[in-house]
Each structure stands twice: as structure tokens, then as C-alpha cells.
Amino acid sequence: MGASRMFVPSVRRPPTGSLLLLGLLLWVGARACPKVCHCTERNGVVVQCTSRNLESIPSELPKDTVVLLLSSNRIRRVPKEALADLRRLRELDLSHNSLESVEDGAFAGVADSLRSLDLSNNQLSRLPRDTFTKLHAQVRLSQNPWHCECSLQEVLRELRLDPETVNEVSCFTSVREEYVGQPVIQVLDSGINFCNFHHKTTDVAMFVAMFCWFFMVTAYIVYYIKHNQEDARRHMEYLKSLPSTSHVSKDYDTASSVF
Template identity: 40%
Template sequence: MFFPAAYLLSLLLVMGTRDTVLSTQAPPRGCYMAEEAGERTFRCSQAGLSTVPPGIPNNTRKLYLDANQLASVPAGAFRHLSILEELDLSHNVLAHLSGAAFQGLAGTLRHLDLSANRLASVPAEAFVGLQIQVNLSANPWHCDCALQEVLRQVRLAPGTGTGIVCGSGARPDLVGQEFLLLAREEELCGTGHGGAQRSTDVALLVTMGGWLALVVAYLAHYMWQNRDESRRPLKRAPVLLPVRSEDSSTLSTVL
């Protein structure tokens, strides 16, 4: 059975068009691909996005999703970007990060910008294995154990440390203070890294100090009382003088 040449040509065109549609997905409005300093860059800045957009090319090395309305980053959102080196999520409304938000990026991601969002806390496991330089400034941090654990795993972008400030949800005595200064003076984690041991040691020292103060006070009172007693004059018993024999003889003669 033979098909007319025109029919075969039409069939090939349809199949080719279908394959092209399936393999190429148009980027969201406001997003575009570009070459910047020889790096494949995908920009979606100020694109009005409320979720991480689909269709980000796998060969993207720099991804800019800044100045949008992203409220969260779900698990595995960038898993397919196997060579991604830089990710900018700044100036969004991020209030939540999944513990697996950056899953699949451990071997490649080097720079991460989370500044100017609404992050009060982040799960420490989100950064496990990442060798990144991160910007965490301009967020309303709770200044909790999770943030302290994060800072043990990552490097801060130069000049951004002073911008990590405790927000209104932190302990009242911490609000408005720089977190890095607090972390140097206080262990915020109740367990791990000696936190529990330090608390126990402090409590023990306070208890021992209290007992020692009581003992010292008692000894001081005892010594002061004894000193007062030693200063008082002693009451001596009257001394009876013996009668001399001459006096006794004279008395007898007179009688």
C-alpha cells in the first residue's frame, strides 16, 4: 500500500511540530534566557510570579527570581537544574522554605540570595551539604536555634552579616539586635553542640555558689560573735586572803 507524497509530507510536519511543542516550553511572561559573561542565565525579575515557574532550561547556570511574590519554595523546586551555580530569591515574600528546597544542588550551587523576604526561621536541613555563600539580611528573624545551626553550615556574603537582625517575633530582649553578636555570646540551641551541657554546668555553678555564700556568711557571723565575746571583761571570783599567824596570836592575847 502506497501513500501519496503530499500525505506523507503533511504527516511528517505534524509529527515534527508535536515533538517541538513537547520539548520546548515557552517561558512565563516577563522571563527570558540570556548569555551573561558567558553564563547561561534565566531571568524572571519583576515578573509577578507567585510560584517557582516551570520551564526553566536544564542548562541554566544563573537563575534570577527576585522581586516577585514568591511565598514559599517547595521541596525539589530546582532539582532538575543540575549545573545551577547562582540563585537569586531576594525581594520576595518568602515566609517558608522546605527542608528539601535546594535538593539536588549540593554539588553546584555557590551563591544564594534570600535577602529582603519574610523569613523568621529556616530549617537547618535545607542547607545540609551545600557549599554556598548566602545573603540572609533584611528578614524578620526569630534568632533561634535553627538560624544558629544554619550559620554553622554556610558562609555569609561579604558585608551582609550586620543585616541579620532579630525581628518582632524574637524574644523581647533580642528584638532589634544583630544576630551574629548574640550568637557569639549565647548558645541558643538547648541540645547539641554542648548547649544542654552548658546549661547544666551553669545551673550547677549557681547552686554551688549559693551554698558557698551561705557557708561564708555563717563563718563570718560566727567569727564576729566570738570576737565580741573575747572583748568583754571577765568576772573574777573574790579572793580570800589567808589570816597570818601573828594576827591570830595577838587576837588571842587581847582576849
């Protein structure tokens, strides 16, 4: 009797060409360029999206993007983690847009790699305090309608301003009118502390609130006393209007003597 043979199912391997095609598709997907932009290779991908009438940052960008140029569009905001997948990004230009807000965490994922960030010539007046936390980039903030207050002072403390445009970061509005139109850095270098103004304003507000509370309590006490005095006066007048006890006694004695 012949030896039995064990059945081993054969594994069908995909053709080598299919593997290459799959790898190519994955590579192309990782480096796909947005249709509205132009991409070139330069030790990574340079994505040119300048003057393309964009209203938001393109969502499908090559993961190995090193330069992203988005100037002269109509972008209004930079949302949280908008660039989180671009771990190699070194330069980001968002100048000459309509930026009104940059959300906290907008530069998450690129804080370590980013070296140049241009937010100039936009409509920024305020920024979240932790906008630039751990960011090593040199930042341009010139030609924005900044409101000079404590939060802006704390934001500036966290970043490296571009020295060429530092004097173009000016107070468009301010907690103190005399600083309007002046470069923010010059105001801060003169020893002004916007956070002190904030604390003083808060203290004044608390004092006013306490004074109003004290005034209301005092007014209530005065009203309560006057109201009680009025009740007491009416009660006394009522008692006076009653027949006198001595008069009733005399009438009773007279009646007794008659009988």
C-alpha cells in the first residue's frame, strides 16, 4: 500500500506587476497634488496655491510637503489640526488672505518642523493664548488690526517675531487709547504691562459690583425701617382712637352708684 500524500492548498501569489502597481498607487496617493495647485519636487514637495481664490486650506495635500504657499486667497480661518499630517512642513505662507481666526491647536503636528510662518496682511485682531505653543518658526504678524491687551502680550511672549517686520505689528485698537497706532513691541519694551490693566479693570468692576450690592442692601434696610415705622405709627393712631380705659371705669362707677 503506497504512502498517503498530505494535501497542501496552493497559495496564489499576486503577479509582481500587481504589487508594483499597488505600490505606485500608494506612492501617488501620498504625493497627490490638489487640482487647484501646482506641485514641484525640491527635497520634498513644494505646493504652490497662490492666488487660486481658495476659501480654505486644501484638505488633500502631499504628506511630504515641505513648502505650502497659500498667499493671496480668501481663507478666513485656520482650523485645529489643519496641517497635522504634514510632518515635514518647513514653510507656510498664509499672507494676504482674509484670516480672522487661528484656532488653538492649528499648528499641531508641524510645531517641530515649521521654520517660517507668514500671517501678515490679514484681519487678525486676537489669537488664542496657546496658538504658538512649542512652535519654533519665525513668525510674521505685520499689517493686522491687532487689539493690544493682555492675551496678545502673552501670545507674543511665546513666539519668535520676524525682525524685519516686528515694528509693523501695531496696535489698531487698545485697552488704553494712547497706544493706538504704536508698534506693540515698543509699547511693551517701554515697561507697559497690558495684563496689569486687565487686573485693574477687573478690580474696578468688582468694586463697582460690591458698591451696588451694598447700596441695594442699605436701601432695603432703610425701606424696611421706614415701613415698620409707618406700621407702628398707624398702630398707635388706632390705639388712640379706642375708648380710654379710665373713661370706661368712670362710667361703670357712676352706673353702680345709681343702683
